Amino acid sequence: MKNVIVYVEHRHGATRKVTFELATQAHAIAEQLGGKAHAVVLGAGAARLAEALTAYPLDVVHVAEDADVDTYLLDPAVDYLEAAARAAGPSLILIPNTLSGRDVAGRLVARLGAGVAADVVDVKIEGGRVACVSPKMGGAEITTCVLKPADFGIATVRPNAFAAQPGGAGAAIETLAKPAGKSYAAVVDSDVEEGSGELALEEAPVVIAGGRGLGGAEPFDTLLKPLAEALGGAVGASRAAADAGWVPYSLQIGQTGKTVSPNLYIAIGISGAIQHKVGMRSSSTIVAVNKDGQAPIAEFSDLVVVGDAFKIVPELTKLIQAAKA
Amino acid sequence: MKIVVTVKLVPDPNAEKHIDPATKRLVRTGVETVLNPYDEYALEAALQLKERAGGDTTVTVFAMSPESLKEILRKALAMGADEAVLLSDAGLEGSDVWATSYAMAHALKKIGFDLLVVGGLTDDGSTGAVPGALAEQLGLPCITNARKADIADGKLHVERETDTGYQTVTAPLPALLTTALTFGEPRYASLKGIMGAKKKTISTLTLADLALDAPVGESGSKTELVAFAPPPVRGKGRIETPEDGAAGAKLIFDFLKEKKLV
Numbered sequence: 204m205k206n207v208i209v210y211v212e213h214r215h216g217a218t219r220k221v222t223f224e225l226a227t228q229a230h231a232i233a234e235q236l237g238g239k240a241h242a243v244v245l246g247a248g249a250a251r252l253a254e255a256l257t258a259y260p261l262d263v264v265h266v267a268e269d270a271d272v273d274t275y276l277l278d279p280a281v282d283y284l285e286a287a288a289r290a291a292g293p294s295l296i297l298i299p300n301t302l303s304g305r306d307v308a309g310r311l312v313a314r315l316g317a318g319v320a321a322d323v324v325d326v327k328i329e330g331g332r333v334a335c336v337s338p339k340m341g342g343a344e345i346t347t348c349v350l351k352p353a354d355f356g357i358a359t360v361r362p363n364a365f366a367a368q369p370g371g372a373g374a375a376i377e378t379l380a381k382p383a384g385k386s387y388a389a390v391v392d393s394d395v396e397e398g399s400g401e402l403a404l405e406e407a408p409v410v411i412a413g414g415r416g417l418g419g420a421e422p423f424d425t426l427l428k429p430l431a432e433a434l435g436g437a438v439g440a441s442r443a444a445a446d447a448g449w450v451p452y453s454l455q456i457g458q459t460g461k462t463v464s465p466n467l468y469i470a471i472g473i474s475g476a477i478q479h480k481v482g483m484r485s486s487s488t489i490v491a492v493n494k495d496g497q498a499p500i501a502e503f504s505d506l507v508v509v510g511d512a513f514k515i516v517p518e519l520t521k522l523i524q525a526a527k528a
Numbered sequence: 529m530k531i532v533v534t535v536k537l538v539p540d541p542n543a544e545k546h547i548d549p550a551t552k553r554l555v556r557t558g559v560e561t562v563l564n565p566y567d568e569y570a571l572e573a574a575l576q577l578k579e580r581a582g583g584d585t586t587v588t589v590f591a592m593s594p595e596s597l598k599e600i601l602r603k604a605l606a607m608g609a610d611e612a613v614l615l616s617d618a619g620l621e622g623s624d625v626w627a628t629s630y631a632m633a634h635a636l637k638k639i640g641f642d643l644l645v646v647g648g649l650t651d652d653g654s655t656g657a658v659p660g661a662l663a664e665q666l667g668l669p670c671i672t673n674a675r676k677a678d679i680a681d682g683k684l685h686v687e688r689e690t691d692t693g694y695q696t697v698t699a700p701l702p703a704l705l706t707t708a709l710t711f712g713e714p715r716y717a718s719l720k721g722i723m724g725a726k727k728k729t730i731s732t733l734t735l736a737d738l739a740l741d742a743p744v745g746e747s748g749s750k751t752e753l754v755a756f757a758p759p760p761v762r763g764k765g766r767i768e769t770p771e772d773g774a775a776g777a778k779l780i781f782d783f784l785k786e787k788k789l790v
Contacts, residue, residue, distance in 0.1 A: 214692055276671060276697050281664075300656075301691045306672050309660020312625050318750025319625050321655035334754065340545035340554070347755040356750070359657070388669040389699040397693035409789075434790070452710060458541060459565070459709055467789045469780075477542060485759070488787055490780055496767050505765035506783050514773025515780070522781040523790055 204333055204356050205238035206294040210284060210307060211256070214396065216248020220406050221299045223259055223367035225360060228326065229297055230260035230371065235328040238294070241265060243287045243379070245280050246272035253376050260371030267379040273394070275387035277303070281310045282382040288315060293354040295326075295333055300359040301405075308359045317355040320348045322462070324364040324485075333358075341458060341481025362405045363464055397453075404454065409436025409467045412456055412483070413444055416472020416494060416512060420449040426516045427471065433523040439463065441473045457482035471512045475500025492516065529585045529679075529701075532641040533574045533609065534632065534662075535567040536650050537593045537600050552753050553622070561597050563604060566647035568714035569707045573677060574645045575608045575715070581679060586610045588639060592620060592632055598730055605725035606717035612728070613639055617735040622746030625657045630748075632658075633665035634738040643684065644704045648673060659706045669699035675710040 207229040211222050229240040239262040244253045249268045256264050265287050271279040284307065288294055296311060298304045300322050312319050320335030327334045333350045335358050350356030404410065411431040413423055427438045438454060445455040456463055457479040468486035473479060475491070475498055483489070489504045496509040508515060539545055539559040546555045563571075571589065578585045589604040589612040601612040615635045623631065636644065644666070646659045663670030669684075675694070676687040679701070686697045689708045717725070735744070742748060770776040784790045 212691075276669075276695075276699075278669075302673055302689065303691055305656035306660045306670065308655075309625065309629075309657035309662075310664045310670065312657055312661040312750075313629060313664030316626065316750070319655060319657050320751060321657060338759065339756070340547070342759060343544055344547050344756045345759050346547070346753055349752045349754050351750055351752055353750060359655070389671055389697055389703075392696045392698055394690070394695045395693045467784070467787075477544065484762070488789060489762075489765075490783065492776070492780075496769065501767055502764060503762045505762075506780065507765065507767045508776045508779055509767065509769040510776045511773060515770075515776035518774045518777030519780050522777055523784075526781075526785075526790055 204293050204295045204350065204353070205236050206291050207233040207236070207238065207240050208288055208291060208294045208296045209240070209242040209261070210296065210298045210304070211242050211244040211252065212299050212301060212303060213244065213248060213252050216251040218252055219362070219403055220367060221360070221362040222256075224362070224365040225297045225299065226256060226259035226261055227368045228360075228365040232295060232326055232328065236295070239263065241287070241291055241294070242374070243284055245269065245283050257374045257376065258369045259374070261374040264374045264376050265379045266376060267381065269381060271387065274391060276389035276391050277306055277310070278387040278389060279385070281307060281314065282385050283379055284311060285314045286382045287379055288355060295350070296355065296357045298357065298359050300361050304359055308357050311357055315355040317353060317357050318350045319357040319359065320350060321359045323358045323360045326358060338485060341477070342484045361462070361464065362403070404437050404439055404456070404461055405463055407437035407463070408465050409434040410439045410456070410463050410465045410483070410486070411436055411469045411471065412439035412441065412473060413471045414441035414473030414479070415443040415447075417444065417449070422513070423450055426513065430469070430516055430520045430523070433520050433527065434467070436465070436467070441479045470500055470504070471516060473500060474498045475503070529581055529642045530588065530640060531574045531578060531585065531643045531645060532588045532590050532636060532639060533567070533571045533604070533645045534590050535571065535601070535604060535647070536564040537561050537591060537597045538564045538650060541565055547756050552756070561600055563600065564647055564650050566649050566709070569709055569711050570645045570647040571604055571607060571609065572714040573674065573705070573707045573711050577643070577677065577679060588613060588641070590615070590636065590639060592616070592628065592635070595732065598732070601730055602725045603717065605728040606721040607715055608721060610728065612730040614730060614732045615734075616732055619735050619745045622749060623744050624749035624751045625655055625661050626750045627744040627748045629658055629661035629665050630742065631735070631738065631740065631744045632662055634740055635733050636666065638733065638737065642701050643679070644668065644702070646704060646706045648706045648708055659704060663704040666704070669703040671697050671699055671703060672706040673708040674705055675708050677705060
């Protein structure tokens with residue numbers, strides 16, 4: 204592994220912060236390996252996004268604005284990525300640890316005979332070997348996994364793990380040739396976007412999460428949302444709240460939901476069962492508002508305020524709004 | 529039609545899990561082993577598809593696991609699967625994503641199937657990358673995160689969750705399908721199911737049956753676990769019981785200011 208290749212996830216040219224985090228990190232790793240930093244952008248809107256990526260310290264941005272990428276489920280994307288990797292030569296491939304990213308990573312494992320380190324939060328080069336740091340067992344162990352010497356290795360990277368920093372001399376944009384002789388089986392008949400424009404929970408610097416203690420759906424809108432907006436964050440929920448139908452499952456944080464690691468996590472009316480804890484315990488600062496000072500969440504919170512969330516939260520929102528004004 | 533569901537046997541998800549420093553594997557002693565909860569959703573999907581298809585459709589459960597855990601597969605048989613096949617061999621221990629998918633693919637080819645249903649994630653040491661790797665090893669269309677699935681005109685019709693919403697996808701069989709938790713709660717085994725499961729067959733394959741060309745297990749893996757440690761201990765923080773809402777809000781606000789978070 205010498206070069207670094209970033210797989211850019213996007214929707215019609217709109218991407219998330221993790222893309223720029225990976226572009227920044229790719230350069231840092233490639234420098235240590237003595238190789239070049241590449242990015243691969245595919246499908247509708249790719250050309251426009253490639254332009255935006257030249258502001259980051261990449262050497263080459265490979266582009267294929269090919270309609271097949273969006274018509275067929277990942278098959279063309281995996282073909283393009285494999286071709287780009289083989290053309291670039293021995294490489295570490297960085298992929299966002301998202302639903303779709305995990306699919307791409309798995310498929311490249313088989314295509315390239317590569318190892319994969321998952322949910323990576325740090326990459327170290329030790330004696331020319333790539334060592335990836337990931338929380339495992341729901342964050343109970345922090346593991347270091349080495350990709351054994353081979354032409355290709357893959358890391359799926361957790362959003363928010365690295366800083367995004369523009370720079371570099373401006374990447375060259377190159378068009379990828381369409382891999383020849385391929386046929387695709389899985390057809391995407393329709394593709395619907397939900398909750399567009401909202402900050403992705405995994406990428407939010409601040410998460411305000413609500414649980415059973417809120418007693419219904421309404422407080423998520425009236426209590427949590429204004430606080431999240433004041434702090435520039437996103438709203439999340441415990442499994443109890445999602446199971447009760449108060450919020451969609453896409454907001455669920457925990458073992459069977461999303462894993463988040465924001466700078467600030469405020470848990471409101473959440474007891475902090477292991478199911479929830481594993482999805483948020485790597486947050487930098489944790490504040491809990493709970494009626495019960497003995498709730499499990501008190502064991503791993505930096506500050507626990509025992510009291511009525513319905514009285515505390517609106518006052519807190521006002522204080523923050525006033526401080527910003 | 530033959531549906532095969534892959535399941536993994538994992539330590540109880542509600543237990544705190546740790547790695548054994550000597551073997552660098554998950555500590556399994558003192559922790560109950562169960563069917564990976566995500567795989568129960570996959571089994572539920574397979575059973576629903578079987579019920580809708582009717583006729584001679586069967587559901588086979590496949591697991592790669594130590595022989596000693598074999599009886600845990602009875603739960604899947606009690607839920608309604610027709611038979612189970614175990615791939616069990618000491619040579620598989622320590623297999624990573626590549627080695628796991630490679631060995632599984634060869635076993636699954638031997639078993640044969642029209643549709644392969646896989647859980648979305650595993651509850652232990654999850655990478656989420658096995659389904660994609662398995663589909664490639666078997667040369668199958670790979671449709672992940674299904675919340676609805678149907679088979680019509682020999683094709684698989686799926687509504688699947690994406691990172692930004694949902695998609696509808698069509699693919700020919702044979703194919704690999706993974707399920708999201710929104711597919712629907714797994715059924716409970718009925719008493720009749722539990723009794724019937726006792727008579728169902730659990731057969732075993734070993735590596736000798738697969739005649740693999742490449743090594744698997746730890747030596748055949750492309751990754752190596754070199755270090756692990758618990759995360760830095762998060763000290764128990766302050767617990768405050770303010771007089772009223774305004775005082776509570778002030779406490780949090782001052783704390784956030786002190787931490788430079790506002």
